[in-house]
Amino acid sequence: MRRSAAPSQLQGNPFKKPKFIPPARSNPSPNEEVPKLNSDVKLSEVAANKNTFLQSQNDPRICSFNLPTEESSRGINHEDNYREKYCLEASAKTTSDPHHTVHLAPKEITVSKGQEEEPDSLVKYFSVVWCKPSKKKHKKWEGDAVLIVKGKSFTLKDLEGKDIGRGIGYKFKELEKIEEGQTMTIGGKEIEVMGIISPDDFNSGRCFQLGGGSSAALRSSQAVKKCFSNPFKSVCKLSSKENRQKSFQNCKPRHDPYAPNSLVMPRPDNNHQWMFSKNCFPVVDVVIDPHLVFHLRPHQKEGIIFLYECVMGMRVNGKCGAILADEMGLGKTLQCISLIWTLQCQGPYGGKPVIKKTLIVSPGSLVNNWRKEFQKWLGIERIKIFTVDQDHKVEEFTKSPFYSVLIISYEMLLRSLDQIKNIKFDLLICDEGHRLKNSTIKTATALISLACEKRIILTGTPVQNDLQEFFALIDFVNPGILGSLPSYRKIYEEPIIKSRQPSASEEEKELGERRAAELTCLTGLFVLRRTQEVINKYLPPKIENVVFCRPGALQIELYRKLLNSQAVRFCLQGLLENSSHLICIGALKKLCNHPCLLFSSVKEKECSSTWDENEERNLYEGLINVFPADYNPLMFTEEESGKLQVLSKLLAVIHELCPDEKVVLVSNYTQTLNILQEVCKRHGYAYTRLDGQTQISQRQQIVDGFNSQYSSDFIFLLSSKAGGVGLNLIGGSHLILYDIDWNPATDIQAMSRVWRDGQKHPVHIYRLLTTGTIEEKIYQRQISKQGLSGAVVDLTKTCDHIQFSVEELKNLFTLHESSHCVTHDLLDCECTGENHTGDSLEKLPVFRNCQLGTHQQKSDSLKPVSMSQLKQWKHFSGDHLNLTDPFLERIRENVSFFFQNITNQTTAI
Ligand SMILES: Nc1ncnc2c1ncn2[C@@H]1O[C@H](COP(=O)(O)OP(=O)(O)OP(=O)(O)O)[C@@H](O)[C@H]1O
Numbered sequence: 080m081r082r083s084a085a086p087s088q089l090q091g092n093p094f095k096k097p098k099f100i101p102p103a104r105s106n107p108s109p110n111e112e113v114p115k116l117n118s119d120v121k122l123s124e125v126a127a128n129k130n131t132f133l134q135s136q137n138d139p140r141i142c143s144f145n146l147p148t149e150e151s152s153r154g155i156n157h158e159d160n161y162r163e164k165y166c167l168e169a170s171a172k173t174t175s176d177p178h179h180t181v182h183l184a185p186k187e188i189t190v191s192k193g194q195e196e197e198p199d200s201l202v203k204y205f206s207v208v209w210c211k212p213s214k215k216k217h218k219k220w221e222g223d224a225v226l227i228v229k230g231k232s233f234t235l236k237d238l239e240g241k242d243i244g245r246g247i248g249y250k251f252k253e254l255e256k257i258e259e260g261q262t263m264t265i266g267g268k269e270i271e272v273m274g275i276i277s278p279d280d281f282n283s284g285r286c287f288q289l290g291g292g293s294s295a296a297l298r299s300s301q302a303v304k305k306c307f308s309n310p311f312k313s314v315c316k317l318s319s320k321e322n323r324q325k326s327f328q329n330c331k332p333r334h335d336p337y338a339p340n341s342l343v344m345p346r347p348d349n350n351h352q353w354m355f356s357k358n359c360f361p362v363v364d365v366v367i368d369p370h371l372v373f374h375l376r377p378h379q380k381e382g383i384i385f386l387y388e389c390v391m392g393m394r395v396n397g398k399c400g401a402i403l404a405d406e407m408g409l410g411k412t413l414q415c416i417s418l419i420w421t422l423q424c425q426g427p428y429g430g431k432p433v434i435k436k437t438l439i440v441s442p443g444s445l446v447n448n449w450r451k452e453f454q455k456w457l458g459i460e461r462i463k464i465f466t467v468d469q470d471h472k473v474e475e476f477t478k479s480p481f482y483s484v485l486i487i488s489y490e491m492l493l494r495s496l497d498q499i500k501n502i503k504f505d506l507l508i509c510d511e512g513h514r515l516k517n518s519t520i521k522t523a524t525a526l527i528s529l530a531c532e533k534r535i536i537l538t539g540t541p542v543q544n545d546l547q548e549f550f551a552l553i554d555f556v557n558p559g560i561l562g563s564l565p566s567y568r569k570i571y572e573e574p575i576i577k578s579r580q581p582s583a584s585e586e587e588k589e590l591g592e593r594r595a596a597e598l599t600c601l602t603g604l605f606v607l608r609r610t611q612e613v614i615n616k617y618l619p620p621k622i623e624n625v626v627f628c629r630p631g632a633l634q635i636e637l638y639r640k641l642l643n644s645q646a647v648r649f650c651l652q653g654l655l656e657n658s659s660h661l662i663c664i665g666a667l668k669k670l671c672n673h674p675c676l677l678f679s680s681v682k683e684k685e686c687s688s689t690w691d692e693n694e695e696r697n698l699y700e701g702l703i704n705v706f707p708a709d710y711n712p713l714m715f716t717e718e719e720s721g722k723l724q725v726l727s728k729l730l731a732v733i734h735e736l737c738p739d740e741k742v743v744l745v746s747n748y749t750q751t752l753n754i755l756q757e758v759c760k761r762h763g764y765a766y767t768r769l770d771g772q773t774q775i776s777q778r779q780q781i782v783d784g785f786n787s788q789y790s791s792d793f794i795f796l797l798s799s800k801a802g803g804v805g806l807n808l809i810g811g812s813h814l815i816l817y818d819i820d821w822n823p824a825t826d827i828q829a830m831s832r833v834w835r836d837g838q839k840h841p842v843h844i845y846r847l848l849t850t851g852t853i854e855e856k857i858y859q860r861q862i863s864k865q866g867l868s869g870a871v872v873d874l875t876k877t878c879d880h881i882q883f884s885v886e887e888l889k890n891l892f893t894l895h896e897s898s899h900c901v902t903h904d905l906l907d908c909e910c911t912g913e914n915h916t917g918d919s920l921e922k923l924p925v926f927r928n929c930q931l932g933t934h935q936q937k938s939d940s941l942k943p944v945s946m947s948q949l950k951q952w953k954h955f956s957g958d959h960l961n962l963t964d965p966f967l968e969r970i971r972e973n974v975s976f977f978f979q980n981i982t983n984q985t986t987a988i
């Protein structure tokens with residue numbers, strides 16, 4: 080029989096070959112069975128939570144069988160090596176699975192009408208080749224497939240996971256006897272059985288990775304070949320024997336690996352040496368510059384080892400990408416700088432540098448922050464940095480031999496793509512790289528087109544909430560590792576999503592969980608996320624307050640009027656266009672910030688030509704009459720807004736009690752910032768401002784100015800959406816969130832700007848909400864299950880993405896005038912607001928602080944607090960304030976309720 084087109088026929092039968100080798104297992108001996116995951120290892124836990132299927136990405140129980148051997152990690156024995164510990168744990172838990180059939184509980188075995196024993200639960204899997212039925216002796220096989228036999232029925236799936244044949248009603252005995260080499264006609268296709276697939280290989284999806292064009296084994300072998308032919312060619316060329324001998328003699332580590340506290344990178348194993356050390360250079364220890372090590376936090380040392388292993392292709396065979404998804408403020412920048420500096424000066428083979436040029440792409444507002452961080456950690460002499468801006472073009476970098484690092488914004492990158500493409504970069508770092516989650520957008524396409532193999536994405540946002548976005552990020556750093564998008568969808572996304580439906584069968588649930596676990600395992604090798612807790616101990620205390628401000632009399636009157644408007648009533652009857660409720664919500668939010676904002680909007684609309692047709696007419700009608708006849712929005716008063724009154728008093732007390740401290744004042748709206756700015760002026764507070772309109776080139780200057788101890792600025796006005804991401808505002812130790820966003824990520828991003836490394840003072844955070852209004856509802860949504868689930872951490876998600884039922888809209892459009900705090904009413908708390916000290920914190924489960932452990936998702940500080948966590952906070956009504964907090968004391972008469980939580984309470988406030 081002639082075998083032709085099926086890929087497995089060209090490569091031989093994969094199921095007769097050694098099984099799929101997990102990519103990072105770098106040196107399995109040829110005869111060694113690759114350990115499979117023991118089902119005892121509770122992989123199902125990983126997927127149990129619908130939204131957290133990848134939460135244990137780096138769970139050592141799953142992945143650590145890929146960790147380096149004792150020999151290969153010898154060099155880092157000066158450090159408390161977290162991996163060694165986990166390696167042992169994992170080896171005890173891994174085992175090979177000899178079974179090829181799945182026997183479910185015997186009670187499921189049924190007897191058919193014909194009394195033929197027909198256990199429906201007995202499922203077998205085979206690798207097959209198929210073609211259309213023909214009488215020809217020499218078959219022309221058209222493709223590989225997976226045959227799934229269950230009872231009397233079967234399904235044939237191609238290697239992209241699509242069903243290509245189905246049949247029922249076969250004789251059980253016929254199907255039972257299927258064996259290797261057998262040919263048969265089934266479902267209109269002729270097949271030949273090539274081998275048996277273990278349930279484990281099927282459930283994990285590995286059988287789809289083998290044999291086909293997207294096979295992981297094939298991919299990695301291709302990648303190996305590619306790397307082998309070109310690994311470090313550009314940086315370590317040797318011409319003559321003489322040169323080589325000379326170089327060999329000079330092969331010494333750049334820094335002493337045995338010095339106390341030295342940080343030494345893992346040595347490459349034999350397999351790596353065979354692939355990459357073409358000139359057979361001796362292996363030399365790569366040692367991080369002690370100057371840097373002195374400053375590094377333990378998690379940063381681990382992060383550098385992780386990044387090193389990834390980009391060196393030591394974790395995933397032939398793949399050199401990584402995602403560092405540490406939470407905000409953990410120092411991703413410093414970890415990358417350490418990596419760049421190390422690879423630029425050193426390498427494991429003869430000490431030759433691994434990289435020459437690095438490209439860093441970041442949001443415009445962070446370009447200069449990168450430069451500053453390089454200077455901060457390495458000084459100006461060690462490394463030459465080039466930042467691209469209006470006056471410094473890429474050409475300058477190209478012409479000069481001095482620069483080794485190019486830093487450019489995403490926007491500039493698009494403009495200079497042609498020049499960038501002509502430069503050979505050995506390392507590409509994309510800061511705030513979650514923007515590449517959509518591979519069709521221009522920036523992503525541009526970056527994908529760059530030839531550089533070593534790619535790192537940095538992001539403070541977890542990457543695993545949306546399976547398609549996850550694919551885009553993974554495929555960017557390690558192209559092809561998850562196969563093609565269609566096959567990824569069939570093999571991972573569809574079963575995982577199906578398994579989360581309430582209607583999913585046990586079988587579907589199990590399959591989804593196994594696929595999720597496999598995906599986790601595969602990607603966890605090069606995705607690392609640690610949470611804020613790892614640096615808490617280096618930070619000063621943080622006092623977080625949620626402050627419920629009583630609305631002003633004018634606000635209440637206007638609020639009632641808006642709720643009685645025709646527009647709101649139509650919304651509640653479902654009579655208006657889809658987006659009408661957004662207009663109503665927008666108006667209520669403006670009113671909460673200050674009535675003058677609403678006044679201006681109404682006046683603006685009245686003058687607009689579209690006023691007559693506009694739905695806003697239904698909303699605003701009669702509203703102007705509620706304002707005093709001579710109302711002038713420019714002459715607004717603080718008393719008209721509950722929050723503004725509180726803010727004004729807060730600023731005064733901070734100014735008075737802490738004259739050396741500064742305040743970051745955040746709003747999502749430019750117009751509101753204008754009001755806040757006016758307040759600063761009226762009180763004579765020196766301020767600086769950064770919003771969407773601020774020139775990118777000026778942003779770092781503004782930040783530096785504020786952070787400087789010599790600056791006279793008291794207040795930093797920040798539009799969080801416009802420029803909050805990635806900024807370090809440690810000059811401020813009080814942060815006031817003036818308004819609330821639907822997306823908790825926006826608020827959390829803003830709040831993380833001050834409580835970070837380098838902060839000297841205790842940090843006070845005030846979140847202002849107007850009691851009983853829509854702001855409370857938005858807050859409740861943030862902290863409720865509904866808000867906590869799903870991709871709440873995605874900064875791009877806006878209110879437009881939220882679907883509201885009429886019931887929810889009714890709740891949104893209700894003003895609770897008599898409650899001190901609707902949020903507290905909802906907590907099921909028995910206290911009456913008399914200085915409740917919160918439920919015992921001991922009752923809370925103890926969460927591990929990094930992804931390498933369990934419960935990672937729960938301790939993720941990017942998640943807003945939950946309702947039950949809020950109940951643990953101290954809380955009290957304004958009337959019962961009985962704390963020594965002088966700041967709260969000063970605002971109590973305008974506040975109906977407080978929640979307070981203190982982290983790191985080591986020193987008195
Ligand atoms: N080991 C360290 N010692 C002292 N300060 C540090 C250390 N590591 C980082 N920092 C400082 O902490 C601040 C935050 O670091 P960085 O900007 O790199 O955080 P990040 O992880 O990129 O956060 P984000 O996700 O918000 O961008 C910076 O000012 C940085 O200089």
Ligand SMILES: [Mg+2]
Pocket residue numbers: 411412510805
């Ligand atoms: Mg950053």
